[in-house]
Amino acid sequence: MKRLPVILFFSALMLLSSCKKDFSKITASDWNPNVVAPFIQTELTLRNLMGVDSSLQIGDDSLMVFYYQRDSILNITADNLVEIPDTVTSYYEFSLGDLTIGDIMQAASVTLNDLLPYVDPAVADTLSANDGNTTIFPPFQLQSPVTVDLSPYEQYETLTFSAGYFDIQITNQLPVTLTNIRFDIMDVVNNSVVQSVVLEQLFAGEVAHDTVFLKGKTLSNTFSYVIHSVESEGSYPDSVLIDLSKGLSLQMNARDMYVVSGVAKIENQIIYSTHEWVNLDFGDARLWEILFAGGELQYQMQSYLNLTLNILLQLSSASVDGVVPENNFDLPANSFYESSWGLANMDIDLTRDTNQPFNRMPIYLELVVQPTVNMVAFDSSDKVKATFVAKEMTAESVNGNLGKHLYLIDEDTLQLDLSFFDNITGQIIFDNPVLTFSYQNGFGVPIVAHTNLYGVNPITGDYLDFGIDSIVFNYPSTEGEVISDSLIFDKNNSNIVDFLAERPDKLIFSGDYQTNWNNDTVNFITRTSLLKANTEIRVPLVFSTTSLVFTDTVDFLNGQADIPVGSGALHLNVDNGLPFDLEISLLVPDSVTGEIIDHVDFDMIKSAVVDAGGNVLSPTQSDVTAVFNQSFIQNMSRANTLQLRAKTVTAEGGSIPVGLYSDYKLSVAISFEAKLQP
Template sequence: MISKSRFLIPLLCGLLAITAQSCFDSDDYDMDRLSDKVEWTPNMIAPVGYGTYSLWYLLNEHELDPNDQTIFLEGNDLVIRHREDDIFTYDASSVLSFPNQLSQGFALPLPPVGLPGPIPIPVQNDTYRISTGFAGVILSQVDVDANLQFTFDNPLNADISLDISLPNGTIGGALATQNFTIPANTNGHVENFDLTGLSLTFPTPSSDNEVALQFEGEILDNGGVISGTGALAIQYQIQNINFQLAYGDFGQQSIDIGTGNIDMDVDFWDDIDGEYRFSNPKIHVHLRNSVGVPFAINANITGYSSSGGSQALNPLPLQPNNYPKTLADVLDAPNLETITYDNTNSDIVDLMALPPSDRLDYMGNVSLNPNVVDIATEPNIISNTSRIDADIEIEIPLEFTATNLTLKDTIDDIDIDDADKIMNAAVVITAENGYPLDVTIESIQLTDAAFDVIDEITDNEVIDAASVYTSGPMIGEVDPASIKQVSHEIALTQSQIANLNLAENIIINALVSTENGGIPVKLKGDYELKFTISVQAQLDLSN
């Protein structure tokens, strides 16, 4: 990857060109733009090069895989952007489930016997409570596939014909009913009531979620006198509930969104030190929702810097509004909605100023039904395919204030020979800074192979920033009329010249700051830094 502080590299070329053939074509070099501030008379002027660097060129990461790019040019605006998909997902089973149901017993009273059949069995009712797996769930309607299994003990010496129905249930638009014949004098006789396609309503919704069952039939003629004592014992259980659709109030549940971390992999966070504050960073949570339940997101993100510092986002709870509210919405394509954490509802400015160069950790929960549900007018609705998926996108426009940002760049494996021939030397820089950033070359360090500093070339000349508009619609943007050309040289001492022979690496340190009375500057892709660099040296030609 190309370094984000790449605009420092040309300054190094001046030192290298003292004893090496320049890689630039001197015919293309504008000698008239060189400074005349050096008082000694050089006998070698080596034009190192010139360049025009747009800010987008300097910051563009040139990733081979576009998915690895984190800085983007959008229009003319520079934006750090990072996205992670599916950081959180919950489906219908997280909201509503039907665990194994309990078996329930019912003793169906039988009419007096001792007579020939058939003998009518009057209507009897029972209720069965459906377990939903979560406290506080109130059902008003469910569409399910299920099986209702019965086990009968018949104490009579005659078969019993029994009609069993669900008064509030329909299958295919007709009453859900089934007839069974229970043989005489049998125990443990099993029958199954297939409830595939059952649509069941709860006329008076309550947390009991009770289903009504109705029993009616007759004791069949056995060709003689019917005898036996006791009730018809019935044990029954609803099994294998696979809900298709449900209405009701699914309660104030809290669903854990889990924990995870995000590495934005923004390289320049590792390349700079200092204080800076982005003025308008945002974290977007993109939701794809087919769960017809209102909810609030109670989550937090904590950033960690490479140096061990941390800062929490501390967002206000946000409640999405665009959740599905009708059956058509639930069954159609997911509703799309984005909620955004910004400088009005969180501490995101402090978080990004950390910076989170190590990682961002997230955790939290989703609270269902933060407000009271009116089942009659706006019930919760969920289908067996309902789900919510959440993606997170971090957007940081390069609009900021900065103080003493330290940028560091390194050239490795330097080989400078014959420095003993140099009597005097200076690097001459002429620059036209169209960036809204003051740039100071603080030092050029000569190091050995272990990167221990053996000498340092200091230079406190400032390449002045272009001024920005301080009011109006272009506030924070560069005023082109303020761009000026400046020129200065960096003179080398005799000790520094001598140490060139020992240098294996060169490290450049620069300071970058913004001024403008605290007004955040806006970095645009077409801002340009123009420069020319030459090396002026006085050589001992007799050596």
């Protein structure tokens, strides 16, 4: 039905084009302006119109039904009850990481007196002769490089930096402008250039700055400035004070330094401060608190550092008689330490880990590097290794109840195949969709599931909650018994109608389930026990709608531009056995832009006569017409496809839900009438 008017329309055009008549040779006297193509009849069932779709089924009464089924949406197998393990061993490694080095500063000056041996002798004599006098400062320039050595830094010998800066400050103390200033900061030990500095000019009294980025550099503690060029045009015609003790002031400040290796004096600093977690495996039980009757927690620390550490260990969520167990001790360079806590009467909160709030015992560790008097070698990869061994554990009591466990349901996505909706827009309100949740339960344990069940609209991305808050499973009363049951969710106890109106392409399922949720009953679980749940969605295609639009695109051969059609019409005689009113339009899209450039509209096709239940009683006959003019034919020459749009409304203006039965029929007879032009 969706393709029929287009196919018939072009069948009529082909009839005209196949006549092979030369219309230009017909005289006005024998011209017959009206041509009527033969009637064509066809009959389509609703099954033909909906197409082939594996998710569509036909019931015994011919009602079409959407059906989806998924096995094992929930599958819980048996595990042992809580078992206190005999031994739990945990290993940890702590790297030294980046260390900080305190800020340091060095200053140097290059005076006029220092520069005299490196300038023209006549200029040097003039400057020397006028030291302390106010006169014209002569022009000068360096004739060879000047080296200024800095004292070695005392805090280190060599360092490899992960961050930090050398801030360079250059001050012109002379009464004249200096130009073409070029110097290198040299690492003397490594004989390498740390930074080259170039200043085009520096006015009298002016201060300039530069920065050395230390990240990734390995440097010694000894530097020098190698000044390659300094020039001045002098002060002419002005007289200025010549003072040989003045010159260039060079100051280097080191700041924000972090280092990964080297030889240095190390300051006091925290290198590690956090919680580590000992995972106490209690099998299937999830415990929040445990009071031990006995056992021991041993710990060992092995240092591979050339540094002394002060270490604080604390069982931060535990207490013995109201006191938190802790130990503070020094771990000398490259040494070993071991000790233990008795677990008897120790009460431990196992919920502190927000990522897993059960069965996790926190141990707080703080590692502090002690300051060194002498230089020591270090590397950020140097390690401290720790071992914690909990052994011979026995429990006095637990909090969490052996049978009360909260299990998270991993998010699962169920892909729904609603492809028969692909060419349909508008809202559909299904009358009686049903989701069935069937299960088999061999656990002698009360279980409730708190579900998050929602769908996603593939077009808008909107989420819609299915509206199922909880599912309570029946459970067997004797060992070996298996309960088989099902839960049904429909429009009376869920949001399934609104849910399907959003046309989700997938169903997302998550949440949690809890055992012994309503009492402390005695449970029984065998190793072969399981709870397995399946789901199915059954949607009889019984619905109401006030605005449902089918759209289809049809290719056609564009070769009818030479037919002298002036105007015409498509006449449809329809026996509508479908429970819809139909408004059909034929749209012409531009083949380049896709813009709709023309259309023809058929008159309303009335729906079949239906009863109060939306069932078709008898077909309704309609004679409808779609009129077109010559410009419509011309516009078709700009298209290579046509779009057929059918807007439907269920009977009585959309107020009556109607069912789609596979044997509903639409019978159509169509003729094509056109006025030809000479």
